[in-house]
Amino acid sequence: MAGLAVSLGSGAMTNSIAEMEDAEVLIVIGSNTTIAHPVLATFVKQGVVRKGAQLIVIDPRRIPLVDQSAIWLRQRPGTDIALINGLMHTIIKENLADTAFIAERCENFEEMRKVVEGYSPERVEEITGVPAGEIVKAARLYGQAGKAMILYTMGITQHTHGTDNVKSLANLAMLTGNFGRPSTGVNPLRGQNNVQGACDMGGLPNVLPGYQPVIDETVRAKFEALWKAPLDARVGMTLTDAMTAAADGRIKGVFIMGENPVVSDADSHHVMAALKKLDFLVVQDIFLTETAAMADVVLPAACFAEKDGTFSNTERRVQRVRKAVNPPGQALADWQILTALANVMGLDWKYESPQAIFEEIRVATPSYAGITYERLEKETLQWPCPTADHPGTPILHVGRFSRGKGLFAPIEHQEPFELTDEAYPMTLTTGRVLYQYHTRTMTGRCAGVNDMAPVAKMEMNPADSARMQVVDGEFVQVSSRRGHIEVRVEVTESVREGVVFIPFHYAEASANALTVAALDPVAKIPEYKVCAVKVEKRPQPGLHG
Amino acid sequence: MNSLTLNGKNISFEPGQTILEAARTHGVDIPTLCHLQAADHKGVCRICVVEVQGADRLLPACATPAGDGMVVDTHSSKVVQERKMLLELLVANGDHNCLFCEANGDCKLQALVYEYGVKNVARRAGYEQRPIDDATPMILRDFNKCVLCGRCVAACNDVQVNNAIPYPFGRREDKPPVTGWLPVADYDRCVHCGECVQACPVGALLEKKALGKAMTWQTQKVRTTCPYCGVGCQMWLHVKDNQVVKVTGVEDVLPNRGRLCVKGRFGYDFVHAPDRLTTPLIKENGAFREAGWDEALGLVASRFSEIKAAHGPQSLAGFTSARATNEENYLMQKLVRTGFGTNNIDHCARL
Known part of the structure; x- marks a missing residue:
């Protein structure tokens, strides 16, 4: 979400989920919403079906939302910037830009305009494969709307130029004045229940709770006083950088709470090699995951139903988690384990309940200062909520952007890190399926749900399967420069010719054995969405079924 | 002035409200079975019929707009009789034996049958x-x-x-x-x-x-x-x-x-799940053995401290979790920053 923070001053969803019903136009780009955020998608679909919203889907795959769309732009994977520039080119050319909004609330427009000038629909068609006429149609639809929302997720961010993708979307919304009002804005949909909260709480190497920079001396002084401990002035390592540092011996000890990077991270061979090199690895989880199996010490944690606390959802809504059952055996809630460990390490922590911790969070995090457990019993609050009588903030950037003026970013099209070639002629893109979640530690153990999608299937276009003479359900070998896996084929028009799709959930056919750990230089997000692979028929009877 | 008489009492209503909505606003319950507010679905079951003075038949409250000066009775004997008859028809047209039903105790039909005193209805021939x-x-x-x-x-x-x-x-x-x-x-x-x-x-x-x-x-x-x-x-x-x-x-x-x-x-x-982790595990000679909390946490604290003493705080890192609560994420980053002494803290928001 680094891109939005640069353009607008805040990296979070600008608007709220329920507003999606009332948008005139919705752009859904790089988000298979009905699969990854099924309930949120119902608001989009209701907007279309019951309130006449026009939906523009921008996705290389024929995702289910295409059924509800007025326009579907099927770009070549990794060409989003060119496509967005093409939309903006047309909006400017046809005088659909909101010049008053741009003049009053934004800066750097001229620089952006100059770049976009070079992206005629015809040139964009050449880069993206989307017909010029469709680009113009979509630009007019979005440009003429009174209130239009953009929704995106990992299809936008999981690229080496993911930050630039996000800035491009901010450009598009600023160009049309779609900020600070109901049913507008640029809205990143968070994939995990508390990604928003983990970021808000300073689970990031560059910022303390509330996105306060560690390199800021005043900020550090405030936290040193609150925590009664000295703080390091340097920005720390991201997860992906830390893995590299572990591999070359600079990182020696790692503590992992509730994550399974061996399956979820790009280039899993690299991750395993890195973790193996560590002197000491501690994993705290609810199951003995692939990552936990590599640990020196495993600590048993309670799951969501066994503890109290709060999660912050994708629209910045802080909501209660309540204990319903006891944890199994000696398992303890993460907060209890962390408190006990801190005390063994001599830190003298005295937290007796999640509520007591939350009271400290209110002091540390200005945007949470007005939220209390008592208030959450009777109201629902979205941050920023700075004071006890503040009603919370459903819409950001009203009247003024968090950073002052919205910053237009001139951005040129860039090719993905790894292009197809003779040796690896097909493009692999990864994502989710409805019935599984992340590395399946939860859904894989759920009767019924797991039965709906028990094995990995690689989507392949009928033209490709016919050429290779493989049939639906057949096992093939898929290789990249990082590794190879065997996986069943699902023949479907969902992917275009030359592109295959593998869900990343399955350890036995791990898509991330193939993906490339090439990172976006700012957000450090790996390019999960594009890499080059080859698919080979492998005649091995007995593996079927 | 938008007002009507409901069960003998004068009530006001918003233009566009149905009789059902007006009644509910004033705390008067009219039973429904088919009405699904979220989808504006109504007008199928007729359980919500009410008597409106001057109308030649009973009207469904869910689909009839409230009108100025209307005189409405939600539980007149005619209404109650009609509802009872509708319920008898429903019971006769299905297999409704609460003894064998999972929804026993959480069933609108059961509740209405009880409320309206429907008795001994035989299955339709x-x-x-x-x-x-x-x-x-x-x-x-x-x-x-x-x-x-x-x-x-x-x-x-x-x-x-x-x-x-x-x-x-x-x-x-x-x-x-x-x-x-x-x-x-x-x-x-x-x-x-x-x-x-x-x-x-x-x-x-x-x-x-x-x-x-x-x-x-x-x-x-x-x-x-x-x-x-x-x-x-x-x-x-x-x-x-x-x-x-x-x-x-x-x-x-x-x-x-x-x-x-x-x-x-x-x-x-x-x-x-039967394979939930229930006890701390310590790896010895390549295999895990069960351990108590004191031993496990003691080992974790001493090993991290040794590494920190030997190689400096930058040789340690913590990964927090997008699955854990705010409170737990807050503690994890605080532990890494104040206990380990480094800002090497991250989580898989990027994934």
């Missing part, structure tokens, strides 16, 4: 046994209990917009025998969100995984936030004997207004 659809692992559809209210149809098409339970358009003669107008699911389109089950006012649609786990009055409901994606749906965990036996959506609140998806509604078994 010539009642043809309807199908039971047991095709999916999540949802059981017993059409013998179906009251044809259409709530599941509206929930599927208008609330979740999955279009997997087709609207019963067309003439009955054109429909296949037995199934007729029954709300049969199209499993090519169904995504098992269970919105239809939540909308069903009787026991026709049931969560299969919850069958036989608890009678409705034996469970406690605990409100919490879904552990899957970032939408943060509000859900009820139905708990009996320290076990989650069922999950339903919390109606009428943001962000989900009662809706859930297949993972939120049916993806709870992992909580009680």
Whole structure:
């Protein structure tokens, strides 16, 4: 979400989920919403079906939302910037830009305009494969709307130029004045229940709770006083950088709470090699995951139903988690384990309940200062909520952007890190399926749900399967420069010719054995969405079924 | 001035409100069976009929606009008699034996039959046994209990917009025998969100995984936030004997207004999975052995301290979790920053 923070001053969803019903136009780009955020998608679909919203889907795959769309732009994977520039080119050319909004609330427009000038629909068609006429149609639809929302997720961010993708979307919304009002804005949909909260709480190497920079001396002084401990002035390592540092011996000890990077991270061979090199690895989880199996010490944690606390959802809504059952055996809630460990390490922590911790969070995090457990019993609050009588903030950037003026970013099209070639002629893109979640530690153990999608299937276009003479359900070998896996084929028009799709959930056919750990230089997000692979028929009877 | 007389009392109403809405605003309950507010679905079952002075017949409160000067009686003897007759017809046209029904205690038909004193209704002569659809692992559809209210149809098409339970358009003669107008699911389109089950006012649609786990009055409901994606749906965990036996959506609140998806509604078994970690584990000679908390935490603290002393704080890193609570994330980064002494803290937001 680094891109939005640069353009607008805040990296979070600008608007709220329920507003999606009332948008005139919705752009859904790089988000298979009905699969990854099924309930949120119902608001989009209701907007279309019951309130006449026009939906523009921008996705290389024929995702289910295409059924509800007025326009579907099927770009070549990794060409989003060119496509967005093409939309903006047309909006400017046809005088659909909101010049008053741009003049009053934004800066750097001229620089952006100059770049976009070079992206005629015809040139964009050449880069993206989307017909010029469709680009113009979509630009007019979005440009003429009174209130239009953009929704995106990992299809936008999981690229080496993911930050630039996000800035491009901010450009598009600023160009049309779609900020600070109901049913507008640029809205990143968070994939995990508390990604928003983990970021808000300073689970990031560059910022303390509330996105306060560690390199800021005043900020550090405030936290040193609150925590009664000295703080390091340097920005720390991201997860992906830390893995590299572990591999070359600079990182020696790692503590992992509730994550399974061996399956979820790009280039899993690299991750395993890195973790193996560590002197000491501690994993705290609810199951003995692939990552936990590599640990020196495993600590048993309670799951969501066994503890109290709060999660912050994708629209910045802080909501209660309540204990319903006891944890199994000696398992303890993460907060209890962390408190006990801190005390063994001599830190003298005295937290007796999640509520007591939350009271400290209110002091540390200005945007949470007005939220209390008592208030959450009777109201629902979205941050920023700075004071006890503040009603919370459903819409950001009203009247003024968090950073002052919205910053237009001139951005040129860039090719993905790894292009197809003779040796690896097909493009692999990864994502989710409805019935599984992340590395399946939860859904894989759920009767019924797991039965709906028990094995990995690689989507392949009928033209490709016919050429290779493989049939639906057949096992093939898929290789990249990082590794190879065997996986069943699902023949479907969902992917275009030359592109295959593998869900990343399955350890036995791990898509991330193939993906490339090439990172976006700012957000450090790996390019999960594009890499080059080859698919080979492998005649091995007995593996079927 | 928008006002009407309701059961002898003068009440005001907003223009555009139905009699039902006006009555509910003033705390007067008119029973409904088919009405599904979220989909604006109504006008099927006629249980909500009321007597309006001057009208030549009873009018459905859900579909009749409130009118200035109307005189409405919600429980006149004529109304009560009509409702009783409608209930008798419903009971006679299905298999409604609460003794054998999972929805016992959580059934609108049962509650209305009790309230209106319906007694000893025999099954309609010539009642043809309807199908039971047991095709999916999540949802059981017993059409013998179906009251044809259409709530599941509206929930599927208008609330979740999955279009997997087709609207019963067309003439009955054109429909296949037995199934007729029954709300049969199209499993090519169904995504098992269970919105239809939540909308069903009787026991026709049931969560299969919850069958036989608890009678409705034996469970406690605990409100919490879904552990899957970032939408943060509000859900009820139905708990009996320290076990989650069922999950339903919390109606009428943001962000989900009662809706859930297949993972939120049916993806709870992992909580009680037999292979949950139950004790700290320490690896020795390549294999794990069980340990107590004191030993495990002592080892963790001393090993991290040794590494820090030997190689400096930058040789340590912590990964926090997008699955853990705010409170836990806060503590994890605080531990890494103040205990380890480094800002090497991150999580997989990027993934």
